[in-house]
Amino acid sequence: MAEITEVPSPFCGIGTDDLIIQVDGVSLKVAENGCAVNSPAFEQAITDTRPRVDGKDVSLEAAVAKAAALLKNTNQPVIGGCATDVNGMRALLALADRSGAVVDNMNFTGARNNFLALQDSGWMNTTLAEVKNRCDLLLVVGVDLEGFSPRFFERYLWNKESMFMDDTAKREVIYLGKAPSGTASTSPDGQTALVFECANEDLPDVVAVLRALVKGNPIRVDSVGGIAVADLQAIADKLKAASYSVVTWAAGALAYSQAELTVQTLSEMVKEINDRNTRSSGLPLGGKEGDQTANQVCGWTTGYPARTRFSSGFPEYDPYLNDANFLLSNGEADALVWVQAFNVKAVPPVTALPTIVVGRSGMTFAKEPDVFIPVGTPGIDHVGHAYRMDNVVAIRLKKLRESGLPSTSDVLNAIEQAL
């Protein structure tokens, strides 16, 4: 049995890289610094090691040949999931370019809330080390942060030392919208977070009023979404008084129509705080299971985020029309390739169309796909790169065991070659 230290995780989005993992053959155990997200993801057992065609075990070559044959005569294949490492995305985009496919990251509908705001007005954002050393006020909007990233507070807010604060325990945490599910946001000296709950669908109003208060605009009601305007005024005052406030949200948690306007309101509010003689930054949460990776690699390869089609011979981005589920359900697609190297539970949408799954070993299906090729997981079965939530830091993923499973890029490159 071997023990591997300083293991980076592609699962939690916050780039934890202090895991200690025991390796016994092909079974893994997180010995230290695990969490509710990372430990099960690392410890997921390998089941299938052989590809299947029509439910029968075949060689990798046969599975690749069958996948290529299925794609060969398609007019509009869709490549969904897009949950893999940088090299996997490179291969995926090469295959999409060759086959004229639509590429759609499975978390894009959530991420779209950020992209639409970014592409309309932009933002002022920060990264985790700046939070760790500078943040004196954290405003968490519409998300249960510790449910999203169990170790966020331990690593980035209640860190023992920071370069620019004498006492990190003096940091203030405010929740707006959702309440925290646990006590991770309580400071080491027992100070609990301020919590102002409201219904998800009231968040646009609440956030709009908060922004107005930051700007000093008069508000003629006493409460909004069940939150007293006086409380929002207090939050606005704290934001303006803080030296380096950080406003965080998870695009996917803003699960209501036109939530991009909420992201935009928050982002414009952050800009406005920066015009009031202090600093403030946004911090969009994300980065799980390759979603930032998909958008980054698609970004430099095509110019667009990972909801882009190649059916005209060149990339075309449409954050609505290129939705894989939409294309599958309204009959525009004629084949599905599902790529998911991280999460056995993230199975493809059920469809009558020819389906090729390049998925993490351990995946089970309600309806057996035409082709299933089990692949290794980046950061477990092979080296690779994955982006953290802040989109700046690409972590170097390690190979922890010798499973013999091919990588996503091995498989997708082989299918592309076979075309």
Add this chain to the structure above:
Amino acid sequence: MLIKLTGGAVYDPASGIDGAKQDIYIQDGRIVDKPTGDFQVDKEYDLKGKVVMSGAIDMHTHIGGGKGNIARTLLPEDHRADPVARTDITRSGCGHAMPSTFVTGYRYAEMGYTAGFEPAVLPINARQAHMEMADIPILDKGGYVLLGSDDYLLRMLTAKKDQKAINDYVAFTMQAAKAIGVKVVNPGGINAFKFNQRKLDLDEQNSHYGVTPREILKSLATAVKELGVTHPLHVHGCNLGVPGNMNTTLDTIQGIGGLPMHLTHIQFHSYGTEGDFKFSSGAAQIAEAVNKNKNITIDVGQILFGQTVTASGDNMRQHANHKHASPNKWVTMDIECDAGCGVVPFKYKDKNFVNALQWAIGLETFLLVDDPWRIFLTTDHPNGAPFTSYPHLIRLLMDRSFRNDVLSTIHPEAQKMTTLASIEREYSLQEIAIMTRAGAARLIGLQDRGGLSAGNWADITVYTDNADRQLMFEKPDYVFKDGELVVVDGKVVHTKWGTTHVVKPDFDASLEKDLQKYFDRFLTMKLGNFKISDDEITEDGRGSLTVHPLKGDVA
């Protein structure tokens, strides 16, 4: 295979050849002497009437790294206007202001360029820079790692660590980030912005550290020199874009005390405050200072009219400039106690007084600096203009009547504020070859590149001589990369992968003990996971590393 290029007019400043008719032989990717005895030429190109130069090298172009990808993501409408379709041998993508990686490689090659250097590699974002550059076909590449606003260096300066310790840290960072040079952007200013300082003059203290930009410049320039790194400290100075910043620039030149220093996109740092609009050209004074101080090299950062996007590490100045954003959307980021970035779309207009004068200031600078070995042709892609505008820029430099024709169309007040009309100089082909080839290779310290003598790698561009220099430089007849023919008549015919150029200066390994403590206490990554391994560049089977010697190395 032996290739012979027969009878072209060769412009090879590295060997002092200025248009002489010469044959060039290529074997195994390199230029070789004419073989002796009996020999068989496998492939001959008749280059009579053609101009032969080595492949062009862009020594400052933003082609890799996070801010570029933010710029791409920010501007879908710009990409839509310039879609690039897939062919049998090339990948699809997009073009214009911030092209996709594959299109970047194709379009550079189609203009005769065979190498490009990313000037702002944040240590913490270096992986991304290299991964993007790994997806740029044909070109060789490399990066200058960004220091000067990172908290570790500022803590060292506050603690009055000795120069040796600074040198070790610089060398460590160059190795960890796989760099060939060191850049500083708004020295200390990116850091000061995080403490809510909105400007930082050369002698103004960082409010937390008490360190000034002048001290940062001196310690880094000294480190680069003492480590033997060929490329001098690459400096994006204080006060970018601020009227009157020419004085800061002149002071920066004087203050460096004779140390080698490269001042980048100097056009953006050459502004006076004269005239009705309190905005004037400082190009003459800057050029005079450059001419006088032989330790100084510059690139221009020419602006050209049209839509582009500015992407810079200088979030302090980019934040201040966001009110000029066109379209009105912009991004700034504070990054990892390391640096920052700012992305602001710009539309430079010839009928806008400031833009028009910026255009003239850049050209004045080109024409008033005497020594083409110390000035380089850049638009600071994409900040002044996309790199695809280089042929137009070359025509402006080589063709006075064309230049004056364009000058007569810009904002009339700007015409009155520039001496451009009276400057007679026209660049020669040899001077263009110096700026874009031999000089760039020498400045960066590239061994066996940028020249056409035997022993050099066969990066070669062949043009048809044409009085219209824009047409000539837009569409080379042939481009060879490492001896392989990659472009014919301005179109990619074959693709390959270039190498990544680096240097590996030594450092005292005991530094890592202190760095490890610092990483564990304050950063978000283990030191061991921060360092980029050679494998990360080479493991996909396409990339390679080329390590260049340091000054003082025994060959």
